[in-house]
Structures are given as C-alpha cells and as structure tokens.
Amino acid sequence: MKQKNLWIAALALGITLSAHGQQSGGGISPTMLQQIKQSYQGTPTDKAIRNAITNNDINKLAVNGESKNNLDTYFSNKVESKGISNQRSSGRCWLFTGLNVFRAQAIAKYDMGDFQFSQNYSFFWDQLEKANLFLQGIIDTRLKPMDDKMVEWLFKNPIGDGGQFTGVSDILTKYGVVPAEVMVETNSSNSTGRMSNLIGLKLKEYGLQLRDLSTTKGTTVADLEKKKTEMLGTIYRMLVLNLGEPPTKFTWTRKDAKGNPVETKEYTPQSFFQEYIGDDLKNNYVMLMNDPSRDYYKLYEIDYDRHAYDGKNWTYVNLPIEDIKQMAIASIKDSTMMYFSCDVGKFFDRDRGILDVNFYDYGSLMGTTFGMDKKQRIQTFASGSSHAMTLMAVDLNKDGKPVKWMVENSWGAASGYQGHLIMTDEWFNEYMFRLVVETKYVPAKVMELFKQKPIRLPAWDPMFAEEK
DSSP states (O other), rough: OOOHHHHHHHHHHHHHHHHHHHOEEEEEOOOHHHHTTOOOOOOHHHHHHHHHHHHHHHHHHEEEEEEEGGGOOSSSSSSOOOOOOBBBBSSHHHHHHHHHHHHHHHHHHHHHOOOOOHHHHHHHHHHHHHHHHHHHHHHHHTTTTSSSSSHHHHHHHOOOOOOOOHHHHHHHHHHHHOGGGGSSHHHHHHHHHHHHHHHHHHHHHHHHHHHHHHHHHTHHHHHHHHHHHHHHHHHOOOOOOOOOOOOOEEEEEOTTSSSHHHHHHHEEEHHHHHHTOOTTTSSSEEEEOOTTTSOSSSSEEEOOOSSTTTTTEEEEEEEHHHHHHHHHHHHHHTTEEEEEOOOOTTTEETTEEEEEEBBHHHHHHHHHHOOOOHHHHHHHHSOOOOOOEEEEEEEEEEOOOOOEEEOSSSSSSTBBTTEEEEEEEEHHHHEEEEEEEEEEGGGGHHHHHTTSSSSEEEEEOOGGBOOO
16 A cells, blocks of 8 residues: 555656646747747748749858959968868868978978878878877776766767867877878878778777776776777777878988979988978967957967877967967968968858858848857857868058958869968958967067966867867
8 A cells, every 4th residue: 555655656746747847938829929920921022032042042142242343362462382282071171281381381491393291191190199099088087987078078079080280280290291192192081981980989899898997806007008009909900901001211302393303312200300391399389269258368278189198288379369460460471371270161152262251141131130249159159160271371451451361271273262262351350260370470478378377178168179
C-alpha cells in the first residue's frame, strides 16, 4: 500500500512538472496572429517583390546598381608581389597568408620570379602538432568528467586545417620551410576534408583510450605519454600516406626574375628558413584586434588557441580601428605585407572581387532595416573573423586618409580582381578584425600594452573561430 501511494505521488509530481513546462503565456494567439498577418498586405508591390524573390537568388536582387559604378583599381601605395597562390578546397588560408608575407620579402630580396614556399610541408607538421595538442590536452584533463566544458571542447575539436598566425610562427620556427617544388601539393592537401575526418575520428578514439587507461590503477602520466607517442606514430603514418613524407635535406636552385639559374645549394628545412626568411617570428611580430565588444588598450589571450602544445597561445592587443590603420599604412609604405583577417563573406561582390558595405541593399528589398553596428554583430554571433589574406595596398587621398585597401588572396589568379580583393575603407571599418604587424611599425605606447598580464578568454569564445 505504501509503495502504491509513493507511485501515485510520483505520478502526480510528474504531471505537475509537465504542466509547469507548458507556458500559458508568450505563445502566438489567434488575435496576435491576425495582427502579425497585417504586415503583409498583398499589394501589387508586395506581389511583385514576392514573385521576384521566390524565383531568384536574393543576393542578385539585392545588388545596389549604383555601387557598381566608378570602380577604381589605382592604389597610391602598394607592395609588389608575383604570382597568386590557391588553397583550393582546404581551410589553410592562415598558412597561405603567412607564407605569402614571407615569399614577397624573399622575392624582393633575391629578385626572383614567381616563387612559392611549400604549403604542404608546413601543413604536414601543423597536423602532427595539432594531433599532439589534442592528445596531451586529453591527458591534462583526464580527471575531469566527460561533460566538463573543456573536455567537450577538445572532443569537438580534435583537429582541423584552419588556424591563425601563431600557427605560422610556431610551425615555421620549429620545422623550417622548403620550396614548393620540394614537397608538392597532393589531393589530400588541396582537399582536406576526407583526411581531416579520418584523423579526427582516430584521435577521438585515442582520446577515449587515454581516459580509460588513466583510470587503471598504477598508471602514471609517463605511461600515458608513452602511449600517446605510439598513437602519434599512427597519425604520422596517415599523414605520410596523404601528404607525402617531409624531406630532411634537399638540393635547390635559385633562379632570377628571368628564370636564369643563380645558385645551387643543399639545404635542410631549417637552413632554408634562415636564408629565405631569417626572422624571429615569435618576437618581431605582434597581433592586433579590432573588437568593439571588449575594452580597448587591453591585452587578451585565447586559451588553447595555438597549433602546438609547446607553442604560444594567440595573444593580442585590442585597439580602435584608426590606430590599426596607421600601423598598416606605415607597413605598406615600407613595402611590407601583413597578415590580415576579416569577415570576408559580408557584402562581397565575388565577380569583381569588391568588398563594399553598399553593394547589397537588403533593406529596400525586404522592406525593413538591418541596423546592428560592429559591436552588436559580434555580441549576437552575426559576424566574426573567417578568412585570412595578405594586406598589400592602400589608396590614400590628398589628406592622407585611406579610401580603399587591397589584399592578396589565396583562391587562385582567376578569382576576384586578378587574385586580389579590394575593400572600401568603410568595409574595412566594419568587417576587419585581425592584423599582424612587425614591431618596428608599432608605436612605443602600443608595445607597452604587451607587458600587461593578458586577460584569458576560453577556447570556445565565439569570436575566435579558426580562419579558413
């Protein structure tokens, strides 16, 4: 009898909780629906717009015809470069961008023609380092439950081909570089999806194994790291099968701009790095951000936002856009390209390679307004950095103010404007996020900010997705 009463009580409690879960207010009532429906009157104009939208691409209908006039491709200040790279179906924009900065410097220094560093070589080591970063992260969090936010984040992000500049500095400094013809692109480097999925699946399996092993009595961290090394052997083999095996030494002939041979030498990847880049990538470059949703003139660090476990988390100073522009202009005037990232998909005229906030007029088409500013778009996840390119030109008016900017992209020579994208200064204000600048172009007051103790943001901060 007592058990029966307990069952009835539990049932009653469940019914009560269920009832409370169904909200009586806040839904769309018949009266409210009638009011809502009045917004569409079915006028001839409404019908015409409806017919147009239901049968056409919204973007084509929203193009502002006036914005297509007077395209000016002249730039008052431009860094010269040769050749356009192509990341194809991969998320390696961060790597192509970084290597494009350094190849432009090498071309100018040695008067070469179209020269490329091997993106595949650097990508190979990036993937191995990211695999180790994940597995070591699993070891470090082994005592946390599976539903811990950090553990969840690790298993959701075991590996990927996206990244940012710290990947460039960490990977190139540790492993060196080689010319493109020494380790050529493969199908899996040009189209990374299949390989990435398989390696990610294997890493998740290994992650669970490490967690299970850690619960075995007597298992030490040293035991787990020994097991991790065995696991990385399998990952290495998978990478070799997909990308080829990285060279340890090679012979290469440098040619001048006319294609004539100049010098033939034997190199290691590290010696080639020293000769053709030869820069302290970790200390001679700083990262700047324009994020109006957070305090300016503060130093920030993103937890786990690095490509190697022994690398450096992405650390940056948040600055007003005008401060960043001055450093960018100084760098371009000194013939030095920069790593640049933005929300490239917004107001993008793909045919002409133009980024212009006035290119689409969605408001007129939809009969409403879209009024959020940059801060509000960030806060509501409507905008964030998505793609890295190489900032190489600015057009200044008679007062020295920027009118437009140009970047070298990595989508092939046939894309955009001869492989480049041109952005209005207004678009730059609204959708530019990150810039990497050599320290010699950075004012002393900004360099002082890098001495602050950084404010650490979590790995899952929505503003800091990988650039692809």
